[in-house]
Structures are given as C-alpha cells and as structure tokens.
Amino acid sequence: MKHIPFLSLALAAAVTFVACVNSSQTTVSEEDWIEQTLAKMSVEQKVKMIHAQSKFSSAGVPELGIPELWCTDGPHGIRPEVLWDEWVQAGWTSDSCVAFPALTCLAATWNREMSALYGKSIGEEARYREKDVLLGPGVNILRTPLGGRNFEYMGEDPYLAGEMAVPYIKGVQANGVATCVKHYCLNNEETHRHTVDIDLDDRALYEIYLPAFKKAVQEGGSWSIMSSYNLYRGQHVCHNKRLLVDILKGEWGFDGAVISDWGGVHDTDEAIQNGMDIEFGTWTDGLTMGKTNSYDSYYLADPYLEKIRSGEVGTEELDDKVRRVLRLIHRTAMNPAKPTGSMRSPEHYAAARKIGGEGIVLLKNEGDLLPVKADVKKILVVGENAVKSMIVGGGSSSLKAQHEIYPLTGITERAEAAGATVKWVRGYVGSTQNSYNGVKSGQDLNDSRSTAELVAEAIGEAEKADLVLFVGGLNKSNHQDCEGTDREGLELPYGQDNLIEELLGANPNTAVILISGNPVAMPWISDAPAVIEAWHGGSEAGHALADVLWGDVNPSGHLPFTWPATLADCPAHQDGMTFPNDGKTFYSEGILVGYRWFDTKGIAPLFPFGHGLSYTTFALGEARTSASAIRKGGSLKVSVPVTNTGDRAGAEVIQLYISDDEASVLRPEKELKGFEKVCLQPGETRTVTFDVKEEDLQFFDADKHEWVAEPGTFTARIGTSAGAIATTASFNYSR
Numbered sequence: 130m131k132h133i134p135f136l137s138l139a140l141a142a143a144v145t146f147v148a149c150v151n152s153s154q155t156t157v158s159e160e161d162w163i164e165q166t167l168a169k170m171s172v173e174q175k176v177k178m179i180h181a182q183s184k185f186s187s188a189g190v191p192e193l194g195i196p197e198l199w200c201t202d203g204p205h206g207i208r209p210e211v212l213w214d215e216w217v218q219a220g221w222t223s224d225s226c227v228a229f230p231a232l233t234c235l236a237a238t239w240n241r242e243m244s245a246l247y248g249k250s251i252g253e254e255a256r257y258r259e260k261d262v263l264l265g266p267g268v269n270i271l272r273t274p275l276g277g278r279n280f281e282y283m284g285e286d287p288y289l290a291g292e293m294a295v296p297y298i299k300g301v302q303a304n305g306v307a308t309c310v311k312h313y314c315l316n317n318e319e320t321h322r323h324t325v326d327i328d329l330d331d332r333a334l335y336e337i338y339l340p341a342f343k344k345a346v347q348e349g350g351s352w353s354i355m356s357s358y359n360l361y362r363g364q365h366v367c368h369n370k371r372l373l374v375d376i377l378k379g380e381w382g383f384d385g386a387v388i389s390d391w392g393g394v395h396d397t398d399e400a401i402q403n404g405m406d407i408e409f410g411t412w413t414d415g416l417t418m419g420k421t422n423s424y425d426s427y428y429l430a431d432p433y434l435e436k437i438r439s440g441e442v443g444t445e446e447l448d449d450k451v452r453r454v455l456r457l458i459h460r461t462a463m464n465p466a467k468p469t470g471s472m473r474s475p476e477h478y479a480a481a482r483k484i485g486g487e488g489i490v491l492l493k494n495e496g497d498l499l500p501v502k503a504d505v506k507k508i509l510v511v512g513e514n515a516v517k518s519m520i521v522g523g524g525s526s527s528l529k530a531q532h533e534i535y536p537l538t539g540i541t542e543r544a545e546a547a548g549a550t551v552k553w554v555r556g557y558v559g560s561t562q563n564s565y566n567g568v569k570s571g572q573d574l575n576d577s578r579s580t581a582e583l584v585a586e587a588i589g590e591a592e593k594a595d596l597v598l599f600v601g602g603l604n605k606s607n608h609q610d611c612e613g614t615d616r617e618g619l620e621l622p623y624g625q626d627n628l629i630e631e632l633l634g635a636n637p638n639t640a641v642i643l644i645s646g647n648p649v650a651m652p653w654i655s656d657a658p659a660v661i662e663a664w665h666g667g668s669e670a671g672h673a674l675a676d677v678l679w680g681d682v683n684p685s686g687h688l689p690f691t692w693p694a695t696l697a698d699c700p701a702h703q704d705g706m707t708f709p710n711d712g713k714t715f716y717s718e719g720i721l722v723g724y725r726w727f728d729t730k731g732i733a734p735l736f737p738f739g740h741g742l743s744y745t746t747f748a749l750g751e752a753r754t755s756a757s758a759i760r761k762g763g764s765l766k767v768s769v770p771v772t773n774t775g776d777r778a779g780a781e782v783i784q785l786y787i788s789d790d791e792a793s794v795l796r797p798e799k800e801l802k803g804f805e806k807v808c809l810q811p812g813e814t815r816t817v818t819f820d821v822k823e824e825d826l827q828f829f830d831a832d833k834h835e836w837v838a839e840p841g842t843f844t845a846r847i848g849t850s851a852g853a854i855a856t857t858a859s860f861n862y863s864r
C-alpha cells in the first residue's frame with residue numbers, strides 16, 4: 130500500500146510538500162520546493178506569474194507543473210463566474226452560492242465563534258468552487274458613516290476588527306483557500322478612491338488604521354493581502370514603499386503575497402521596487418485595442434521584462450515576488466491535503482441564519498413592544514426593504530444567491546405559525562434596480578404611485594393593525610451601501626423619515642427595522658418604541674430577522690460603531706473638514722476615531738459603540754484585579770461577575786476598556802482591549818476574566834517609533850457598551 134506521509138486536514142502555513150515519484154517518495158519542505166522551482170524558471174516564466182491572465186486568475190507554469198491561481202470575491206459569498214476578460218456573467222447555471230451576512234453584521238455578533246463559523250463555511254464554498262484566494266475579509270476602519278463600503282468592513286475599532294478577522298481567516302485557510310485581507314490600507318472613501326492622497330500622523334496610522342491588518346497577518350496568518358486604490362503620502366498604496374516594504378514585509382514579517390486591488394497599479398518601477406507581488410485588473414482593455422493579450426501590457430508584464438532585458442533592473446525583486454506567489458500557490462492550489470469543500474449545504478444556510486440572528490442589534494425597546502406578543506393578530510409590514518434583494522448590487526460583493534429569504538417572507542412564515550396575519554404595503558419607492566453585472570433578482574419593483582398615495586395607504590393600513598413593522602434603511606444602490614460611491618448625508622433616503630413619523634402617529638405600536646451597513650439619522654427616535662438594526666443579512670436575512678422579532682433568538686448583537694445623532698458630531702466632519710475628498714487629505718482627527726472621539730470630547734451619540742439590548746436583563750458585579758500593578762512585560766487579570774437577572778436565557782457582550790489616567794500625551798478617554806460574549810440562563814452568574822497586558826496600556830510614540838506604556842495609574846472600565854460602564858478597577862504600571 131502506498132504510504133502517504135501526511136493527509137492531515139490541519140493545513141498549517143509551513144506545510145510540507147510531498148512529491149510521489151515512481152512509488153518512491155521524497156519529502157520537500159515548502160521553502161526548499163520554492164527554491165528548487167525558482168531555479169528551474171526562466172525570467173519569462175517568472176514574469177508571467179506576477180500579473181493576471183484573466184479577470185480573476187493568474188497564470189501558472191504548466192510546463193513545470195505549477196497551477197494557475199484563481200481568486201474570487203469575497204467577502205460575503207463566492208462570486209458568480211464572469212467571462213474571461215469581463216465583469217459580466219459567464220452564464221453558468223451551477224455558480225449560485227449561500228450569501229452570508231455582511232461583515233458589519235458579523236462584527237456586531239462580537240463573537241469569535243461566529244467568525245470561525247463564517248470563515249469555515251465560506252471557505253468550504255470557495256474550496257468547492259476551486260478558488261485559491263478569497264478576496265476578503267475587509268478590515269478597513271469606519272472613519273465616517275458616509276463611507277460607501279462600511280458594510281463590507283468590521284466597524285470603527287481596530288481591536289474588534291482584528292479579533293473578528295482572525296477566526297474568519299483561520300476558518301477559510303483550513304480549507305486550503307487563502308484569505309486576501311483588504312484593502313490595505315486607509316481605504317476609507319469610495320468617491321475618489323483612486324486619487325485621494327491620504328496623510329495622517331503616525332500615531333493614528335499605527336494605533337487606528339494598521340492594527341487589524343497586523344493582527345490578520347501575524348495572528349490570523351493570512352496568506353495574502355490586497356493593497357488599496359488610494360495614495361498614501363503621494364504614492365499609490367499598491368506600490369507604496371513605506372506601507373508594503375517597510376511596515377508590512379519589514380516590521381510585520383509578512384511572508385505572503387501582496388495582490389493589487391483591481392486596477393490599483395500605476396507604475397512599473399514603483400511596482401518592481403515597492404513590494405507589489407501580483408498585479409490584477411489593470412485597465413489596458415487590450416481586447417478592444419486589438420492586442421492579442423492585454424495582460425502582456427500590464428505594468429508587471431512586458432514593461433518589466435523589457436527593463437530586465439535591457440539591464441535597467443536586476444532580478445532580485447522579481448525572485449522575491451515569485452517566491453511569494455509560489456508560496457501562495459503551494460499553500461492553496463497545490464496543497465495536497467486540501468479538502469473538497471461543499472456548496473449550498475444545509476449547514477451553510479444554518480450558519481448564515483445563526484450569524485445573522487446573532488448580529489442583529491436591538492437598539493431600543495421601550496414599552497416591551499418586542500418580542501412580538503401572542504395576542505398580536507394583525508401585522509402590517511411597511512417598506513421596500515422588506516421585499517428588495519440586498520444580495521444583488523453594491524459592487525464587487527454582489528452575489529448570485531441560490532435563494533434569499535426577504536424580511537417579508539421570514540416575518541410572514543413566523544407570524545402565520547403564531548396564528549397572525551401579515552399584510553405588506555410599499556410605503557415609499559426607493560430603488561427599482563433589479564440586476565447587477567448580469568445577475569437578476571427577478572423582481573419588478575416599479576410603482577408609479579405618488580409619495581402621498583403611498584403614505585396614505587400605509588397610514589390607513591397602520592391604523593387597523595395590532596403591530597406595524599417598518600422595514601427600511603439603505604440599499605445597495607449608488608450613494609447607499611455601495612462600492613464606488615459614498616453616501617451624501619446621514620439621513621434616510623426616499624422620504625423614509627416622514628413616513629416613519631406618520632406611521633408612529635397612526636399607530637404607536639410601530640417597530641422600526643433598518644437594513645443597512647451604516648448608521649442613519651433618526652429624527653423620530655423619541656417617538657419610536659422599538660428600533661432594530663438588522664444589517665444586510667444575506668440568504669437567510671428574513672429568517673434571522675423573524676427569529677429575533679419573535680424572540681426565538683434573544684438579541685445579542687452590539688454595535689461595531691458609534692451611532693451619531695448628527696453628522697457634524699463625527700470626527701471626520703468637524704468644522705471645516707470635508708468628505709469625500711480628492712487629492713491631498715489630512716486626517717486631522719488623528720487617533721480620535723469613533724467612540725474615542727465622542728468619549729474624549731464629551732459628545733453624546735445616539736447609541737454608543739458596543740450598544741445592544743436583549744429581551745432579558747443583565748447585572749455586572751464589581752470588577753476585581755488579580756494584582757495592584759503591572760510591571761514591565763507583565764500582566765494582570767481583571768474579573769467581573771455577570772448575572773442574567775431576567776426570565777429568559779440570553780447572551781451579553783462584556784467589554785473591557787482601559788484608560789490611562791496620567792498620560793503625558795493625548796490619549797482617548799478609553800480604548801477597547803477585551804470582550805467576551807457570555808450566554809446565561811435566567812438567574813445564572815458567571816465570572817468573566819480578562820488578561821490585561823503591558824501592550825494594552827501602550828500608545829505609539831511616533832518620535833521613538835515604538836510602543837510605550839507610561840508609568841502611572843490606569844483604570845479598567847467594564848460594561849456593556851462604551852456608554853454603559855458598570856464597574857471600574859484601577860491599577861498601576863511601573864517599569
């Protein structure tokens with residue numbers, strides 16, 4: 130019997146490659162294989178490997194047995210197949226997927242287990258579709274609520290985003306599929322994403338915008354990373370020396386491949402010198418320019434070869450790029466232990482529903498309107514988002530889902546099971562868009578009625594209902610939650626504010642349910658008894674929402690960002706600051722992003738970072754530390770008992786923030802340094818314990834270019850949101 134040296138499913142980064150030759154075997158380490166392969170390659174073969182050969186693939190070297198590398202978007206499901214050189218559909222009938230909830234929803238679970246489940250599930254779908262690189266997850270920081278792609282990211286806090294990215298990455302890569310963490314970095318704007326030239330101080334860079342990427346690379350072990358479109362200090366990030374060479378590959382020791390965002394490379398010399406490894410999506414459009422292969426015109430294709438042939442550049446950089454690409458291929462396409470994956474499985478739908486339900490945030494619930502009571506017999510659902518596809522549209526994360534349970538479907542199924550009837554009215558007409566890049570939602574949302582007619586109908590029906598569920602928010606059209614454009618204001622579009630006010634006047638038993646990836650203004654908030662943020666929920670959106678509305682799932686999602694009352698309250702919109710920006714842009718709010726700004730400046734948000742309610746109640750006891758001081762290089766533990774004081778099982782997110790009480794430099798009022806989600810039965814108490822390490826006390830000293838903790842007093846603040854600190858404990862730090 131043939132001996133197979135390893136078939137373990139634990140696909141560690143430094144795997145061993147097995148070559149079987151005439152039934153005798155040699156075991157070659159990954160690095161040896163890379164060197165041996167490199168030695169056999171011609172310059173032409175090497176250059177072929179460092180740029181695309183189609184919209185989503187790069188060439189291997191068939192004559193040497195090196196396979197192609199296939200990428201897919203990412204990050205919420207596996208993108209349908211496109212034509213070789215087009216964004217439009219290839220017309221396959223077997224490429225529909227499970228759409229998982231948007232990453233904002235995943236971040237809102239504050240549950241690393243949900244992130245692991247997400248990564249495992251989407252990784253299995255990618256593997257089944259024979260993809261080697263999944264373009265995601267996105268960990269850019271939400272700098273302003275107008276950011277068009279915030280729905281694809283994990284909120285405003287670097288610690289939360291990093292912690293949630295790591296299990297996603299490990300889950301995907303356990304399938305022999307690389308994650309490509311994006312968009313490294315400072316991709317906080319869509320409108321001028323190719324030309325905005327960002328500068329910021331090093332503290333903001335190192336403390337706010339880099340940590341999630343660093344964690345993704347160092348703790349998650351991501352095998353690739355996508356460089357962003359924007360410029361940083363006058364140089365495109367896709368060939369930015371400081372970000373790619375000095376920080377990513379230098380300071381962090383990243384051994385994977387840097388993949389350009391599609392069309393992000395603009396210069397051959399810089400791309401050679403400054404750490405770009407594989408160029409994708411450059412808009413040479415050779416097919417219509419009459420060239421046989423436009424890909425040969427890429428910056429890292431013929432122009433690079435010519436420079437090598439003429440002696441203008443050597444091959445040292447080329448070899449480094451090829452080593453990284455070979456490493457990536459070895460870990461994915463050539464991985465002998467990669468599983469077969471699976472697609473559209475019941476387990477994946479169950480995962481989408483579970484993550485979706487856990488991420489939904491109950492923002493407000495006064496008067497006990499929710500969960501839906503047994504005596505509610507007539508339910509009116511109002512709003513376009515109750516019936517509109519949120520999976521089709523929004524840019525590169527648009528998917529072709531096998532099915533999408535709309536909110537109205539989920540609500541109707543659940544209401545009927547409870548003996549209630551459901552009626553739906555439109556209320557407003559937003560976007561009638563029903564296809565994207567050739568994927569059709571199959572919906573006809575045309576409606577020629579006037580706003581007055583739609584509102585009148587909604588009010589008339591609301592007066593007759595026991596309960597009104599308004600389902601609105603944003604959608605995936607331009608200037609909403611959508612790649613390539615940013616929002617134009619904080620307000621809800623399409624006259625929804627007026628409609629909500631009218632509904633609340635007609636029937637006070639109205640719950641407002643928002644589908645969005647961003648906060649919105651709520652001028653009606655004081656009249657609304659119940660408000661839910663349901664995010665973009667993917668294939669199982671309607672089921673997950675109904676689970677929470679009826680209390681089959683007790684809500685436990687918490688906001689991954691601050692919900693501002695007005696745009697002017699936000700740090701990126703303070704006096705004189707504009708957004709979006711073209712050309713030179715300085716992030717003058719520095720480190721004070723999100724709650725760091727609101728807390729430090731004493732501005733009350735509508736809902737604080739980390740906020741989320743439950744149908745039960747929790748009480749936190751007193752925080753206790755295991756020691757009175759941390760010494761250099763040391764740590765201590767801080768614990769707090771948590772009790773479920775209500776009458777149903779539920780989960781609470783216990784959040785640890787640290788404040789530096791005696792800092793010599795500006796520090797945020799407090800910063801998130803730990804969180805745990807605890808599930809408790811009624812009356813049950815559990816103690817949550819956090820490790821506080823020296824690094825949790827540090828700030829980045831830009832002059833010394835090092836992380837520094839200053840001796841003095843620190844306070845651990847523990848609570849259920851940045852605005853609900855229940856208990857504190859102080860301790861000292863000394864060197």
Ligand code: BGC
Pocket residue numbers: 202203264311390391525
């Ligand atoms: C997006 C990326 C995406 C790529 C490929 C780009 O426009 O910015 O996030 O992965 O296209 O679709």
